[in-house]
Amino acid sequence: MSALGDRISVHTGDITKLAVDAIVNAANSSLLGGGGVDGAIHRAAGPELEFECRTLNGCKTGDAKITKGYKLPARHIIHTVGPVWQGGGKGEAELLASCYRRSLELAVANDCRSVAFPAISTGVYRYPKDEATKVAATEVNDFIEQNALPETVVFCCFDEAMAELYRRILATLGEE
Secondary structure, three states, X not given: OOOOOOOEEEEEOOHHHOOOOEEEEEEOOOOOOOXXXXXXXXXXXXXXXXXXXXXXXXXXXXXXXXXXXXXXOOOEEEEEEOOOOOOOOOOHHHHHHHHHHHHHHHHHHOOOOEEEEOOOOOOOOOOOHHHHHHHHXXXXXXXXXXXXXXXXXXXXXXXHHHHHHHHHHHHHHHOO
């Protein structure tokens, strides 16, 4: 049984523009901004985000922390630290799964009905996109099958090629 269709969607575009309760930031362990989606979120949210992040004392790989959304349309930002790809034998899959699980747990704890995820660890952390997408889709699907919140989850992709990969992986989950 799959929770696909009415609760999981794929979107191509800028995650900082989405009007959802929470967007997830693929952060580094300092939580103080960086490149890629992390830098884009920090720039769009404004300097208040960095001030709040400084109070959080960083974040461990596989864990997540939540802040206000500040200048974003999203009410919250859930910061999670994905694993750096080291060949697959260093627990990367479980750490990546934990990023999605912990982010969703924080969303529930903060009454977030809608959450948008980027493709965690697939940029400078070099996690293979097809494997990362399988972990993401499976973890989100399993979580929402067991929980009423979030009501909707969006996989927000930077480009159409990544969006198509998510659609293919999600379609295979729907066949189970």
